[in-house]
Amino acid sequence: MKKTKYNLLNKRMYMTAGTLKKIPLLSIILLFSFSPYQKELKTEYYYNLQYLKESSSPRQMTMIDIDNLGRNKPTLNNGTLFTYKNREVMKAAIAGNFSSWQPRAMKRSKFGVWYYFLPGENNDRTISYKFIINGIWTPDPMNQIRENDGSGSYVSLADPVTPFMSKQLTYRALGKNTIEFRIYKPGARFISIVGDFNNWNPENDLLTQHKDGVWRLTKRIPRGTYRYKFIVDGEWVPDLYNIKSASDDNGDICSILTIE
Structure with a gap:
C-alpha cells in the first residue's frame, strides 16, 4: 500500500475541501477541537446486528457479546463497526491493515446489510480497509475519507478506537x-x-x-x-x-x- 505524509486530519480537510470553503474558519476550528471520542461509546448487543436496516460510515461503539458468558472471555469490547448494504450481494468480506490485507468474512443482517465488528481499543493507528464484494475490491461507499492506494484506486480510512474513550473499570x-x-x-x-x-x-x-x-x-x-x-x-x-x-x-x- 502506498504511504502518504498526510495525517488523517489532513486527509479529511483534503477530501472535503469543496464543503469546507463554505464554512467559516471558526466553525472549522470548533469542528476539530471537540472530538466525539472523548465521550462514552454507544453500547450495543452483538446479536442486535442481525436486525441492521441501513449501512453507514464506520461507527465506534462498545459491543456486548453474551455468547462469551461462562467462557472466561470479555463480554464487552470497544471497536469499530463496518457496514455495507446491497441486497443483491451474495458474498462480502473486509480486508485492511488490521488483517495484513487478508479478507475476513462479513455477516449479513435480515435486511441485507453486511457487517463486521473489529475490536481494537488498543490500536493507535489509522485503520485502512476495503470491502470485497462478490470478489471485487472496493472502497467503502459510505465513507468519503480515503487515500490513493497507488494502484489507481482508493482505500477507505477510519479512526482507531483509543483507550481514553471510556473508563473501563470493574471491582x-x-x-x-x-x-x-x-x-x-x-x-x-x-x-x-x-x-x-x-x-x-x-x-x-x-x-x-x-x-x-x-x-x-x-x-x-x-x-x-x-x-x-x-x-x-x-x-x-x-x-x-x-x-x-x-x-x-x-x-x-x-x-x-x-x-x-
Missing part, C-alpha cells in the same frame, strides 16, 4: 475480604449494588459519586463466590468490564465475584 481487591466496587457513570443520579452478599436488597449498599465520574463503594465480604449487579437510576445492569459472568434466576446477565 478491585483492597485487602483481605475488602472489595471496592467501581462504575463510570458521570450522568447517573443514583447507583446501588445488589447481589448474593446483601440478599439483592437495593437499599443496602449505595455507591458514592466522585468528581472523575466514577461511583465507588468499599465493602467487606466473606470468602465465597457471589453474583451481583448494579442498579443505575432504576435499571439493573451487570458489571460490563468484569469478564466473569453468568445468568441470574431470570436468565439475565449478572457478574461474578470470587473472594478466596
Whole structure:
C-alpha cells in the first residue's frame, strides 16, 4: 500500500475541501477541537446486528457479546463497526491493515446489510480497509475519507478506537475480604449494588459519586463466590468490564465475584 505524509486530519480537510470553503474558519476550528471520542461509546448487543436496516460510515461503539458468558472471555469490547448494504450481494468480506490485507468474512443482517465488528481499543493507528464484494475490491461507499492506494484506486480510512474513550473499570481487591466496587457513570443520579452478599436488597449498599465520574463503594465480604449487579437510576445492569459472568434466576446477565 502506498504511504502518504498526510495525517488523517489532513486527509479529511483534503477530501472535503469543496464543503469546507463554505464554512467559516471558526466553525472549522470548533469542528476539530471537540472530538466525539472523548465521550462514552454507544453500547450495543452483538446479536442486535442481525436486525441492521441501513449501512453507514464506520461507527465506534462498545459491543456486548453474551455468547462469551461462562467462557472466561470479555463480554464487552470497544471497536469499530463496518457496514455495507446491497441486497443483491451474495458474498462480502473486509480486508485492511488490521488483517495484513487478508479478507475476513462479513455477516449479513435480515435486511441485507453486511457487517463486521473489529475490536481494537488498543490500536493507535489509522485503520485502512476495503470491502470485497462478490470478489471485487472496493472502497467503502459510505465513507468519503480515503487515500490513493497507488494502484489507481482508493482505500477507505477510519479512526482507531483509543483507550481514553471510556473508563473501563470493574471491582478491585483492597485487602483481605475488602472489595471496592467501581462504575463510570458521570450522568447517573443514583447507583446501588445488589447481589448474593446483601440478599439483592437495593437499599443496602449505595455507591458514592466522585468528581472523575466514577461511583465507588468499599465493602467487606466473606470468602465465597457471589453474583451481583448494579442498579443505575432504576435499571439493573451487570458489571460490563468484569469478564466473569453468568445468568441470574431470570436468565439475565449478572457478574461474578470470587473472594478466596
